[in-house]
Amino acid sequence: QVQLVESGGGLVHTGGSLRLSCAASELPASIYVMGWFRQAPGKEYAFVAAIRRSGGSTYYADSVKGRFTISRDAAKNTVYLQMNALKPEDTAVYYCAATKKSYGRSWSQSYDYWGQGTQVTVSS
Numbered sequence: 001q002v003q004l005v006e007s008g009g010g011l012v013h014t015g016g017s018l019r020l021s022c023a024a025s026e027l028p029a030s031i032y033v034m035g036w037f038r039q040a041p042g043k044e045y046a047f048v049a050a051i052r053r054s055g056g057s058t059y060y061a062d063s064v065k066g067r068f069t070i071s072r073d074a075a076k077n078t079v080y081l082q083m084n085a086l087k088p089e090d091t092a093v094y095y096c097a098a099t100k101k102s103y104g105r106s107w108s109q110s111y112d113y114w115g116q117g118t119q120v121t122v123s124s
Contacts (some may be wrong), residue, residue: 002098003024004023004097006115006116007020008020008118014123015085017084018086018120020036020080020081020094021079021080022080023077023078024078031098033052033101034050037108039117046061046092048068049061049070051072059106061106067085068082068083088123091121094120097112098113
């Protein structure tokens with residue numbers, strides 16, 4: 001059972017930066033993609049970014065392209081989300097997730113494991 005623990009959330013002003021971390025208890029070869037999703041109050045999960053466990057290919061939602069960067073440290077079983085130029089609309093609980101599937105990386109329903117989430121609040 002893969003366990004995921006996020007950290008790094010907080011309160012930041014518009015234009016500021018945060019780096020989220022997602023530490024995995026393990027990342028077996030069966031894990032294909034690691035992803036970040038976010039959920040604002042009253043809204044569904046929204047895809048933010050994803051990275052393949054092997055090879056490191058990255059994928060982003062249009063709303064964060066050029067501002068957010070997903071990366072991984074294989075030795076530490078950790079995935080990061082560097083968030084720059086933050087906007088109030090980025091305010092949400094951010095979740096790390098992992099999937100064994102090679103498809104549907106932007107669909108929350110495709111993911112098998114989830115962290116508990118970390119709050120990001122961007123003030124105007």
